[in-house]
Amino acid sequence: MASEEKSLNFIEQIIEEDLKSGLSQSKLHFRFPPEPNGYLHIGHASSIALNFGLGIDYQSPVNLRFDDTNPEKEEQEFVDAIKKDVEWLGYTWAEERYASDYFQQLYDWAVLLIKKDKAYVDSQSSEDMAIQKGTPSTIGTDSPYRNRSVEENLGLFERMKNGEFEAGTHILRAKIDMKSTNMLMRDPIMYRILHKDHHRTGDAWKIYPMYDWAHGQSDYLEGISHSFCTLEFLPHRELYDWFLDQIIDENQIRPKQREFARRNLSHTVVSKRKLQQLVKEKHVNGWDDPRMSTISGLRRRGYTAASLRNFANTTGIAKRDNLINVSVLEFCIREDLNKIAPRVMAVLDPVKLVITNYPEGKEEWLEAENNQEDENAGFRKVPFSRELYIEREDFLEEAPAKFFRLTLGKEVRLKNAYIIKGESVIKDSEGNITEIHVTYDTDSLSGSGTEASQRKVSGTLHWVSISHAVEAEVRMYDRLFTDEAPDSYKDKNFLDFVNPKSLEIITGFVEPSLSTAQNEDKFQFQRLGYFTVDKDSTASKLVFNKTVGLKDAWEEKGKKEENSINNSLKDINKYFKVETKPERIAIESAIGESIKNVSSFSLLQNSLKKNINNNKGSLLFAQFILKYSILKSKDFEEDDIKKLYTMSLRSESTYVRSKALLNLRDIEDSSLRNQFQDEILKSFSNPPKNASEREIEILKEMVKI
DSSP states (O other): OOOSOOOOOOOHHHHHHHTTTOOGGOOOOOOEHHHHHHHHHHHHHHHHHHHHHHHHHHTTTTEEEEEEOOTTOOOOHHHHHHHHHHHHHHHHOSEEEGGGGGGGHHHHHHHHHHHHHHHEEEOOOOHHHHHOOOOOOOOOOTTTTTTTOHHHHHHHHHHHHOOSSTTOOOOEEEEEOTTOSGGGGGGEEEEEEEOOBBTBBTOOOSEEOOHHHHHHHHHHHHOOOOEEEEEEGGGGHHHHHHHHHHHOOOTTTTOOOEEOOOEEESSOEEEEEHHHHHHHTSSSSTTTTSSSSSSHHHHHHTOOHHHHHHHHHHHOOOOSSSOHHHHHHHHHHHHHHHOOEEOOOOSEEEEEEEEEEESTEEEEEEESSOTTTTSSSSSEEEEEEEEEEGGGGESSOOTTTTOEEEBBTTEEETTTTOOEEEEEEEEOTTTTTTEEEEOTTOOOOTSSOGGGGGOOOOOOEOEEEGGGGGGEEEEEEESSSSSSTTTOTTTTGGGBBOTTSEEEEEEEEEGGGGOOTTTEEEEEEEETTTEEETTTOSOEEEEEEEEEEESSSHHHHHHHHHHEEEEEEEHHHHHHHHOOOOHHHHHHHHHHHHHHTTOOOOOOOHHHHTSSSHHHHHHHHHHHHHSSSSOOGGGGHHHHHHHHHHHHHHHHHHHHHHHHHHHHHHSHHHHHHHHTTTHHHHHHHHHOOTHHHHHHHHHHHHHOO
């Protein structure tokens, strides 16, 4: 690798240093080692890109090795899905390997450790073992079985292998150091009994190696030079090396474990356990649901392999875990699809438009550019007729000055077609518009070169000819979670943040060129976003998944909510300046309405925390958040809530004190209210000098509770 041509990340620096220290480049060998207990997710995509990317850069082999040591959770279905995902991402592995390939060798090495008195069979219960192991702040104590003889250990271990014992009766432990500051070094488990059939070895084994025993040894057997893991495996490195020390042949290459940071993606989860929970509890429709962070789900939604590889390269390799905003991933797919996706016309919320001066029965096939970003994409023909569908939101009967779409008396252009002018509407009995009547300028056809065709108008609309339109089911996918870090709150279930609007199924109409579209074909629905054909599509029914919008609607929403909070905080000062109660009620009502419309859990949490200070405006605003937001007191840190009420009840402002009292009165947690009972009684007995009549009334009410 030509290191001078680009700056190296710390993983590449490790490799370069090893090469400079004498490691032959021909000895470089990498691996991607998934456990086949679920589908791969976006975090795995980054790990795949790292390991296989190193293989490409250094022209070195990369193994795909399945760490299949737990038959209780692993299935062939997951093996097949993982292989498909790696291939789809564009990578080819040198060898397909399995930890189960090495079960006999691992067993033989375990016997060797027993003979060296470095492993023993423990017969404690798991509960007793947990107590005996100690804690990070206290040392462990030796197992009562730690000093069994080598002969007894060999006999018990063989009987474990032969299936003579029930699961949980015995385990094999390495004999290392029960006083180690690294809990993983306190006689870790090497083997446990499992009477489960393995997806590859069937019922041949009754004992299975633990991950830490199998992982490093598998690396060693395959000649892996560098074993890259995520940061949670950093404490495992010491054990990884200890196990290698027991079996290593100095003439063979010794694997080196190093760690990099996991990439967490906002508004989703990447824990296999939580992804599995979403599937099992039917919050989603399977592992490949387009809302999932799995590679198969992203593929089905319309993400390309190139966009995921670009995402991995964009976010890079780090030494600390970080939360990557999903908007970065969405930017990568927009960038890719903008280059490759054909532009087509579709209408998803249709209203009928009739061109009254267009001849009945006439149709034209107009020329439309497929992709202005690709000069080789060419053109297609789209049918045009008297009756069309347009988007309902593209018309207003009475429009403001800056409305640049269709309204009565104004002109707009129909994409690739003519300039039209709004004339009248037809409504149903409930006042809903059912038809829009327009006239068209016969000389204004796009690209015709006429003076009329070059006339500037306020906007351009997409459309579909009704008589030629193809009906399609369109699945409008949004982010699966409303919060950016749904599994980061210790007192909240991540499922509490599932977005109830993450999927909306609608019926739309598309131009006829899409009637032959195939699974995973991708398109830009002009002015609407990027869409891909779903695998549920049939010859008689088209189904599209929304991949991503043309713009980041969540970023706009986030900015809008932040602005709403900031503007409300500015308005709070008016509350103290007005003189009448109706004026204060109006200000509170406006601020309360703004807070109600904020859906971001973290924004509300941070806003409350920032406003716990001695400023009366800040305290009042924090009390408004408690009263009007979608969150309850239990959703905030307990210490923050206590501090807020303490400062509010002691505030110089009667308005702040009154609002705090009212919130305590209505609080769902009476135990929290009771903690301030002494403070309330004190204020009732000796009211503050500036206490308002309303504050006195509330204090009386609170004393009676």
